[in-house]
Amino acid sequence: NAAAGSDTPMDVAVDTLGLELLGLDIGQTMEVFPAASFTDPPSMTVRIAAEFERIDPEDEFWFGVDSDFSLHNDRWTIIPLFTTEAALMDRVLGEYPTLYTDVTWYYYLDREALRAKDVGPLRQTILQAEANIRFNLKNSSYKIRLDNLLDNFDEQLLLARVPLFLVVFLMTGILLYYLALVAGLIVRSRSSEIAMLKSRGATTAQVGMLGLGEGLLLGIPAVIIGPFLAMGVVRVLGKLFFSLGGGADELAGVPVTVSQGAIVLGLIGGAMAVLVFTLATLAAARHGIVEARQTGARPPTASFLHRYYLDFLLLALIGLLWWQIQSRGSFLVQSVGSQELELDYSLLLGPVLGLMAVGLVIMRVFPWFALLLSRLAGPIAPSWLVHSLRHVARDPMVPGILIVLLTMSTAMGVIGSAFSATLERSQEERSLYAAGADLRVRHSGVSSAREGGKLAEEVQGLPGVLGAADVYRTTGQITTTGFSTSAFVLAMDASRIADVAWFRDDLAEGRSIDELAELLLDGPEPPEGLPLPADARGLSIWVQPAGLNQGANLWARMRDARGLYFDVWMGGLAGEGWHLVQTDLTPVVAAGRRFLNQARDVSVLPPFSLQALQITDRFRTSASSDLGAVYLGRIDALTPNGPVTLADFQDANDWSVIQDFARPGLYAVESSGSASGGQFPISTRYSWATGGVGMRGLRPGPTEGPVPAVVNEEFLELADASVGDDVILGLSTYSVMVHIAGVANYFPTIDPGEKPFVLMDLGIFEAASNQHSPIPLVGANEIWIDLTSTPGHPDPDALDGLGGKVDTGQILESMRGLGVSVREVFDADALVNERVDQPLVNAGWGALLVLLFLAVALATGSGVMLFSFLDTKERQTEYALLRTLGSSASQLRGIVWFNLFLIIVCGVAMGTWVGQLIGTSLLPLMEVAEEGARVTPPMALTTNWSSLAASYAVLALVTVVTVVWLAWLSSKIQVQQVLRMGDAG
Structure with missing residues (x-):
């Protein structure tokens, strides 16, 4: 009734609590008037027309409006009256024209339709909306947190893209090498045909046109079929690896589409394949029938690059680029204008260049290695092995190229699986490092159970607690000549800390936390003083x-x-x-x-x-x-x-x-x-x-000795000291002498990038401090607790008395019951879940990397099978002659299989070693967290051998199939027929 006159009550609605507080029923009326800004204002009659209640107060529709509903406490009773906009404008403001009004607009985000590609435009829209509100709407304000969420998402997405793009660059380089290899093998098998065409009057351009036509005939259908095949593969394998289509709530409903960029990449791939095949055909067409016969009789042992030592020049250039990448320290750079982190795609070529350098070295060393093996095996090895080694030493180019391909593929698999496992492990360890133990509690240092804040013995008796250690955290000063530098000081109960703290041996230069504790405990006994009766x-x-x-x-x-x-x-x-x-x-x-x-x-x-x-x-x-x-x-x-x-x-x-x-x-x-x-x-x-x-x-007594301490490298540099020296450590109102007993670059809960740090035993530090501090030192202000359940890895056997997971809330309540004033709580399990349970951190990158490596492994396997087939067909005459000279069928199979096993064993072994080497070298470049800061603790290279085993299994399967296939091919060789055919075969 917004248009009704002033003598008609205005209809309003109230929530259930408001109606109860008013003590009225639906349909009853009451008088209302402004509470301020008016002197003796006239009242307005309103009628309770409706009662309502929010079904789900947590629904998105009610976001940010909790304060707009009825409230009742010891200080206030507030009952909002709800009506229409027209009633407010006509009735209320008509009665009280100077009444203060507040108009609020709520904008809701279509979260289901938001994609990663929309983040940038949405951020710009938010910035534009904020500017419009600020400059065009007077006396206005706005509240938004979506921009922070989008900024954080953009940052996380950028960090997640680094390993993905790194592996994609590696895979692209390997597949291009594979294309060149396959094209070279095919053209080599047809070198006699090309030479015959040249001898019959065909020009190089005409032969090249034949190669181009053949490449287009194969490439055009592949480019057309490829996108549809990719969609089918993603749909089928996605259910297996990513649980698409309903297996996982986070990914259910994600559409499987082929983007325009993917189609462009497919076109580029097809064009590259045609180009490589055409160039290989043109390279073979440069030689006539005479050169082809000479090459068949005496194949080259070195490529063009190695023949003129251009590989050394390339290795020098690659080394220079690698040094530049290492000196950058990260794949991320800050833009000059916005100072935002950006991905430097040129630096991602570093691993590809590293694999290229390894390939150049293999192609340089392998002919020497094969020649050395053939000479060493000559006097002692069986005839079939000597013959095989001499053949490889005489024609090492193609086996060497295949070994390089296998090395690259295996190295990529090792790098990819290592990065996936390493990143997931790093996310978990960052949380464990920040927590320090399963549960870390900062408190005031005062307790009714134990003076001085030492609560370990009392807390260790609580249900669900395996161990506890008292810790005192403060800040000190490294006293140096002319100035001092702030440092973290952590004094811990060294006799207990090894049982409760999370630690990794590489954080302390290979020392375990037990060894660190022994160093800290190797100090003077607390002074006895003068005992009183x-x-x-x-x-x-x-x-x-x-x-x-x-x-x-x-x-x-x-x-x-x-x-x-x-x-x-x-x-x-x-x-x-x-x-x-x-x-x-x-x-x-x-x-x-x-x-x-x-x-x-x-x-x-x-x-x-x-x-x-x-x-x-x-x-x-x-x-x-x-x-x-x-x-x-x-x-x-x-x-x-x-x-x-x-x-x-x-x-x-x-x-x-x-x-x-x-x-x-x-x-x-x-x-x-x-x-x-x-x-x-x-x-x-x-x-x-x-x-x-x-x-x-x-x-009383002699002067006390220094306190043994473990410090980091930065502490040593600032104090101009080394292990074994005594250094003055200043605290708030006193100083103590510490003896540097060891070095640890990291220790849980401490960020060495922020300040240097010093670790001491709590008992020895407390005794020394109370010999110098004007005020008695509080014994501890933290307690580190080891629970019966492991953070991030629930153990069904590690349960509390109630048959469930350890409830940290109950432990905290028990601690408060001891008189502890809890200030801050660090729950390792909650921190791990918060960090790991993020789509960009744990969104199936491991499965994606497995898929990529399987694709490369299949391509490599097909290359090996193609080489084995062409090599066997090309050497039929040689095998027939060997049979006529008395070689048995088993010896012939050994000769046929030798090249295959040599390539597989050398390639996989070299690839595994090179992958570990490159992965370790690249790991410091990956240690970038949010806002460009270094990851603490540093990443530890972890290889997911289970995922890598799948790729090894593919190569093993290819090897077995090829072995059986080659055995069948060799058994089908008809000696008389092959000898009659001669070179024509």
Whole structure:
């Protein structure tokens, strides 16, 4: 009723919660008026015309409008009234013309129709829409996150295209080589026919036209049939490899079409085949009947490139290009204008050039290898083997070319399967590296279960937990001459970390995490200090200040039976002469910038030990800043049975200063008899100069040794140090001396590209820090947990007591029950699933690479079979003569089969080795993550032998079929008929 008068109630609809809050029924009316912007506004009558409820609030239609529905909590009760646009414009704004209005448009994306090729235009559309809204619609705003999603997709697509295009370039190069080989074999088999045509008066151009016509006759039907055949192959094999057509939800419904680009590529392929065949025919037509007879009698042992040593020039050029590719460091480059990552297609030629270089080397070395084998085998080998080797040494060109083809094909298979498996493994390991363990929890370091944040023992007893290790993470400074550099500091429980952390041996130069832990544990034992009696209730000490300000204080650093460090305030140092300072053993903890013994109840467990004595200013915000000294007479433990002497300070050698490693020499401790009063004729004098950071005081026992540490190479470079050196590591308010025990380039949770890092044992680091830090160090702020289920690989046997997968939520709740304040959680299983469960990461690239390699393997197999057939037909006269000279049928089969086995064995063996070599060389170029950053941890080359075995099986099948076929062909040779035919056969 938008057009009705003001005396007619306006119809509105409310949701179910709103109707319940109003307490009205459908059809009832109520009065409404603006809540602000008006003084004594008139009311408007509205009628509840309808009630509605959202069936699925998570549906896309309701995206972003959750706040537009009824709300009821302790502070607010909001009931929106829904009506038509006409009613708002005519009735509401007619009654309240100055009412503030807010108009919002929602645009929905047709996600089903969106394809990868539409991402670029859609991004431009979004940018244009944002600009139009910003400049043409006043007082407007917009909210969109689709552009970020599309940018991320574009980035992921670019990274996913690198291995795909790399393999496609390899396959294209190999297939072109295959075309040239097949054309050469066919033309070679018809060299006698071409020579006869030339002798009968045919010109080279006429012979070339014959080759062109034959090529077109074969190529045109192939180009026409090819796209339709490709669609059929994808439909059939797609169901097997990619589950197209309903097997997988992600790919179900994806149309199988032939794009215009695919048709163009097919035309180019057909044209290339015709061109190669024509050029091979023209090359053969250059020779007449005499040259053809000479070539048949004495075949060349080297190609044109090798005869004039042009292969060395090509190898030098390929080496230069390879060096340039390696120096770039990646197949991706940043454009000058937009600074966006782009794929440099020219760099993708690097692997193709690498295979070409290998082929040139094989063609150079193989004739020498065959000649050497024939000479070595002559005196000792059977006649059929000697004959076969001499034939290969006499005519090594075609077998060498086939070995190169097999080497290329096998190498491509190894590279392709390795890249597929390596990329999938890298995605999983990046998540495991970021998590560090199955479950990593950052916490505040405070717990009601265990002071100091050390929770490993308590957490290890929770259901579903196999092991736990405490870790302390902070930032330090590498102290160098003139400046300092920030570094990550990770102190871990080295006795437990190997059982819980994910690690890979190549991250630490071949060392395992157990070996790293042994290096970290090979350090000084925590200082024992001065042990107090078990019933000690306090401490007392005789002191005589010398030149101290009135605000100086004396503190005692203590350690309880569990290893918890805490401070007690002994008292002020304001008096003159010898006087007794005593206190109970109440811990003092920090509360902001104040230090109070009531700030938090700290549970300590006797017996205690005295670790150090510290002198500070009035507020303990820093050490006493002036020159000063203090004489120490005797320190006693106060017990119910009276004082017990802990130290008499007669010999200063029993004590050592707490050294500031950054500024050594500021403190001194010595035996002295110059104290006034005569109460202690011999005492210990502790003195200090201005400057220095960290704890200012002295400790019982000798000076502590450095903390063993494992660092990365960048740390060594910045500190100008090497393994075995001692380096000063600065922390927030103090510094410690670390001994470099080993090197690790990576460690879980640490990105060495951001900062250098240093690893230490938590117990040794905590003991050393509490000898230098003005404030007792919190023991740990992280806990790494090993669960009974493996991230990314659910184990049906690794189940919790409920018969299901370990619930990390229950573990976290149990930790909170221990008083832990959880700050951040890293669940390795969730991180792995989030990274791996992406279409561009795990969209069947492995299956696609298998298909590509199978195509190349089939092409290679057909080339081998063609060579074997033509070679057998060409050598029929030779085989017939061998039979007449007494060779048996088995010897003849050995001669027939030898070339085949030599080509297969050499090609597959060389290809596997070359593939591993090139794959390892290219791996650093593939280690590019989002935004062009390096992958952490680096990729580890992994070969998927199961997928590669399928291609090897194809080659094995081709070999078996060819062997049987050649045996049949050799058995069909009629000696008399062949000898009568002579060369005509």
